[in-house]
Amino acid sequence: MDADTGRDNGLKFSRAALVSDTLFGEDGFRLKPRVWTKSTMKLKDESQRVPSTSAKEHLPYFTGHTKHGPFVADLIDYQRLSKMRSTYVGHPEQLVTNARGVEVTEEATGFWKYIHEGMIHPSFLLHATVTGRSSSRDPNAQNFPKRGKGNMKEVVKAFRRVFKAPDGWVILEADLSQIELRILAWMSKDPVMLEIYRNGGDIHSATAAAANGLTLSQFAALPPEEREMLRFQAKAIKISTG
Structure with missing residues (x-):
């Protein structure tokens, strides 16, 4: 327990170590990791690699597991909800009573840190990323939840309703829609990629179908959740050139 706030900082599924031990440890579910943390993924000794606990990049691989799939799906929802609460929602500056009975000021968290005169003003950057993409900070306005999956759909919808344009203004949302891959297709003149885009197809679905030995018709006939997975x-499949 934290001596200042009086809060319990013990076993929590927001801790990556606990998630990793539960899912991949010898005393846990013993699932076989497929994705490793960026800092350990290139280590030659696999025993030194640390499994990723990302709800976006790794955990979805196990939602179809016969025995532990439902638990992993609930864990993904929990992690996403925890991130929304801490990163996007949070709380304003407030007085709390610590374990010693003393009132202390707890700083604002989440979006409350960035509200000025009732509005949020992110800073947009044009030259901060290695890839050349634009970015934003304080807060990151390009990373707000969009649609949500499973039980998170209604939560995300409720969250997005907090954004309202001032009178006389509208909110405009734009998506570049695989712009890097489209430029790659144009520059390389790859016939397969060009055909997909010219026909209004989805290159990620085409890749998924090919990787699993399915035709596009067979892929489209799969259950929505399996198709989405x-x-x-x-998206993680890398293109190899000679």
């Missing part, structure tokens, strides 16, 4: 996994 295979498409998500296909």
Whole structure:
């Protein structure tokens, strides 16, 4: 327990170590990791690699597991909800009573840190990323939840309703829609990629179908959740050139 705030900082599923031990440890579910943390993924000794606990990049691989799939799905929802509460919602500056009975000031968290005169003003950067993409900070306005999956759909919808334009203004949202891959197709003149885009197709779905030995018709006939998962996994497939 924290001596200043009086809060319990013990076993929490927001701790990566606990999640890793539960899912991949010898005393846990013993699932076989597929994605490693960026700092350990290139280590030659696999025993030194640390499994990723990312709800976006790794955990979805196990939602279809016969025995532990439902638990992993609930864990993903929990992690996403925890991130929304801490990163996007938070609380204003407030007085709290610590374990010693003394009132202390707890700083604002989440979006409350960035509200000025009732509005949020992110800073947009044009030259901060290695890839050349634009970015934003304080807060990161390009990383707000969009649609949500599973039980998170209604939560995300409720969150997005907090954004309202001032009178006489509108909120405009734009998506570049695979712009890097489209430029790659144009520059390389790859016939397969060009055909997909010219026909209004989805390159990630096409990749997922090919990687799993399916035709596009067979892929489209899969259950929505399975199709979405295979498409998500296909985004990680790297293109190899000679």
